[in-house]
Amino acid sequence: xxxxxxxxxxxxxLEIGKTEEEIKNNLLDVGWKKEDVEEALLSVKESExxxxxxxxxxxxxxxxxxxxxxxSLKDEINSIQEDNKILENKEDNDxxxxxxxxxxxxxxxxxxFVEKPKQINIKKIIITIVIAxxxxxxxxxVVAFIKKIGPFSPLEKEYEQSLENEDIPIxxxxxxxxxxxxxxxxxxxxxxxxxxxxxxxxxxxxxTIDNLNYSTENSFCYNNDIESCETYGRLYNWSDAITxxxxxxxxxxxxxxxxxxRYLEMEKEKVDINGWREMLSNVQxxxxxxxxxxxxxxxxxxxLGEYTNLWTADSIEDDLHFARSFRMEDSSIYRxxxxxxxxxxxxxxxx
Numbered sequence: 001x002x003x004x005x006x007x008x009x010x011x012x013x014l015e016i017g018k019t020e021e022e023i024k025n026n027l028l029d030v031g032w033k034k035e036d037v038e039e040a041l042l043s044v045k046e047s048e049x050x051x052x053x054x055x056x057x058x059x060x061x062x063x064x065x066x067x068x069x070x071x072s073l074k075d076e077i078n079s080i081q082e083d084n085k086i087l088e089n090k091e092d093n094d095x096x097x098x099x100x101x102x103x104x105x106x107x108x109x110x111x112x113f114v115e116k117p118k119q120i121n122i123k124k125i126i127i128t129i130v131i132a133x134x135x136x137x138x139x140x141x142v143v144a145f146i147k148k149i150g151p152f153s154p155l156e157k158e159y160e161q162s163l164e165n166e167d168i169p170i171x172x173x174x175x176x177x178x179x180x181x182x183x184x185x186x187x188x189x190x191x192x193x194x195x196x197x198x199x200x201x202x203x204x205x206x207x208t209i210d211n212l213n214y215s216t217e218n219s220f221c222y223n224n225d226i227e228s229c230e231t232y233g234r235l236y237n238w239s240d241a242i243t244x245x246x247x248x249x250x251x252x253x254x255x256x257x258x259x260x261x262r263y264l265e266m267e268k269e270k271v272d273i274n275g276w277r278e279m280l281s282n283v284q285x286x287x288x289x290x291x292x293x294x295x296x297x298x299x300x301x302x303x304l305g306e307y308t309n310l311w312t313a314d315s316i317e318d319d320l321h322f323a324r325s326f327r328m329e330d331s332s333i334y335r336x337x338x339x340x341x342x343x344x345x346x347x348x349x350x351x
Contacts, residue, residue, distance in 0.1 A: 006040045010044045193214060197212070199350075203263040204259075205349055207348070211346065211347065212234065216240040219236045232290050232345070233290075233292060238315075248350065261333060275335065287326075289326045301343075308325065309323055319340050321337060
């Protein structure tokens with residue numbers, strides 16, 4: 001099948017001095033069939049009576065022609081090949097209509113490859129713009145929701161505007177809280193039950209000078225009378241007495257009592273003696289001693305108005321614990337040990 005563009009290409013190559021071998025190789029490299037190329041060469045030689053040189057006549061070819069030829073060679077060959085394929089398809093369908101429909105074919109190619117892409121590009125641009133508008137709208141909505149402004153919060157916006165129109169009151173600085181430091185001699189309040197106790201400084205120590213009245217499992221009112229507890233405090237066995245004092249206060253030791261005795265002018269050689277030891281000062285008045293009596297191991301209450309017995313924190317062997325006793329007759333103080341099952345009164349000392 002004769003192809004005019006192919007023939008023109010071969011003719012042009014021959015005119016600039018290309019050999020038959022070079023022309024064949026160029027066309028075969030880009031996909032032309034060997035038989036088509038040979039047929040076209042023969043047709044050109046017969047119609048134009050052009051002699052095909054074996055080698056290129058370099059004098060005949062100018063540099064400008066060679067350069068132009070090289071630049072257009074590939075595009076020209078591709079164009080010829082494309083037209084050839086189109087013609088072959090037309091020949092298969094209806095060979096008689098090839099020449100007649102050529103103008104229509106060219107117009108169709110122009111429409112498909114020029115006008116259609118323009119329509120597609122415009123459509124893509126419109127779609128892109130619509131998507132961008134939707135995205136910006138969504139982002140604006142989310143931001144408005146987060147900030148609680150715009151159409152989602154008209155009430156908040158009105159409230160903020162009303163605040164701007166109102167006079168903002170000047171906040172007065174709060175006065176610093178005054179912390180009153182507790183000193184020995186002031187009353188203490190037991191946080192556990194709200195009961196209060198008087199205190200007294202004796203030398204370097206701070207003592208409660210009321211008998212403790214905090215209820216524990218093994219503590220008792222004298223004769224189980226509640227009113228007696230209000231006046232004399234409770235009577236504790238030693239195991240409860242050791243932990244009965246309020247937070248920050250403890251049951252005094254035997255040594256703590258010795259310091260008080262020396263502070264109240266007991267003679268030094270009498271401090272470590274067990275038994276009754278005479279005092280010159282009014283000990284009961286200074287220590288606010290109330291003769292609260294005691295409860296013995298059998299549970300019997302005795303000696304109310306006659307004696308007061310106070311536990312210490314020190315233990316001896318066989319469940320014996322030091323205590324101090326005061327009696328009505330004089331200002332003597334008894335030092336001795338007794339079973340922890342007895343019920344005695346409790347005073348506390350500050351840590």
